[in-house]
Amino acid sequence: MTDEQKAVRWEKGADGIAIVTLDEPGRSANTMNDRYTQAMGEVVEALVTAKDELTGVIITSGKKTFFAGGDLELLSSAGPKDAAAVFARGTVVKAQLRTLETLGRPVVAAMNGTALGGGLEIGLACHHRIALDAPGVAYGLPEVTLGLLPGAGGVTRITRMLGIANGFMNVLAQGQRHKPAKALEIGIVDELAASQDEMLHKARAWIAANPDAAQPWDRPGYRIPGGAPSRSIRSSSSMLSAFMKPRPSSPQIFISTGWMRIQPSGVTETVASISNGMSITLCSTPAWRRPFASGRTVRSLIGAPS
Numbered sequence: 001m002t003d004e005q006k007a008v009r010w011e012k013g014a015d016g017i018a019i020v021t022l023d024e025p026g027r028s029a030n031t032m033n034d035r036y037t038q039a040m041g042e043v044v045e046a047l048v049t050a051k052d053e054l055t056g057v058i059i060t061s062g063k064k065t066f067f068a069g070g071d072l073e074l075l076s077s078a079g080p081k082d083a084a085a086v087f088a089r090g091t092v093v094k095a096q097l098r099t100l101e102t103l104g105r106p107v108v109a110a111m112n113g114t115a116l117g118g119g120l121e122i123g124l125a126c127h128h129r130i131a132l133d134a135p136g137v138a139y140g141l142p143e144v145t146l147g148l149l150p151g152a153g154g155v156t157r158i159t160r161m162l163g164i165a166n167g168f169m170n171v172l173a174q175g176q177r178h179k180p181a182k183a184l185e186i187g188i189v190d191e192l193a194a195s196q197d198e199m200l201h202k203a204r205a206w207i208a209a210n211p212d213a214a215q216p217w218d219r220p221g222y223r224i225p226g227g228a229p230s231r232s233i234r235s236s237s238s239m240l241s242a243f244m245k246p247r248p249s250s251p252q253i254f255i256s257t258g259w260m261r262i263q264p265s266g267v268t269e270t271v272a273s274i275s276n277g278m279s280i281t282l283c284s285t286p287a288w289r290r291p292f293a294s295g296r297t298v299r300s301l302i303g304a305p306s
Contacts, residue, residue: 008039010046016055017207018047022122023062030067032118032152037093044096047103056207057103058200059126060110066132069117069142090151093118097125097153106213108203111189112196114138116177120188121152124161127213128206130199131180131189139183144175160217162187163225 007024020043022030030036047057061067100107109123112132120139123129131139141150141158149155150172158167170176170186183189193199207213216222
């Protein structure tokens, strides 16, 4: 298989910057399926090998959108018997993104269109995010509206980036799809650009100005905005407890240990568990939770047959 036939490809320019392009052949949008996982793994491995020759990395898309998120066809075909395989696949995706963000070179997401779910999670693993400011473009983690949790590190990175209250209310709990200007205001993107060319120009400029870029949480002395999770949760207990109250009428989704209410209760518990030393390398949700779309209501939300 040639690079042009792979879902992710890369090339190094004369300036030492690697351009990683998400572009699954034969599809109008990129999704986080097995083809992506295999190709992204190969690209990340190649970047690690070529690290000494690189000055930075830019991740962009060959589609009109940046990345559509999880592959709903794949999710809708999963059932309880697939628990271990689904969880293992997610673990691989998270490990790839963690390797990327600890590469030791500045990594910029040039999100040249809508980035939702897994698409934004790819961006969150980068040190700097530039969003396309154009009509119809949206950024967010809408998994909660499908009864799912962000599965590629989104919960932990949003919490570390924005803090408990801001991240929970503006990104995680309601699954908002933000317009570019609002995404910039909230802090899930760092810059806006009016075109692909402007975006790449800004990305190269940022790399040149930040050769030692790293995630804030990988720097000594880092503190979560608003305080540590346990302190923030206590101070915001009235807000969070409202999402933790049992709702008998709420839709259900299957997890490996039984049944769990649809989000945002699951998001709340996941955010809270960060205070127990959750590793951003491996977990977006606790390892003992393995949610997928096998519940009747969630399958209906996704559009899968019952």
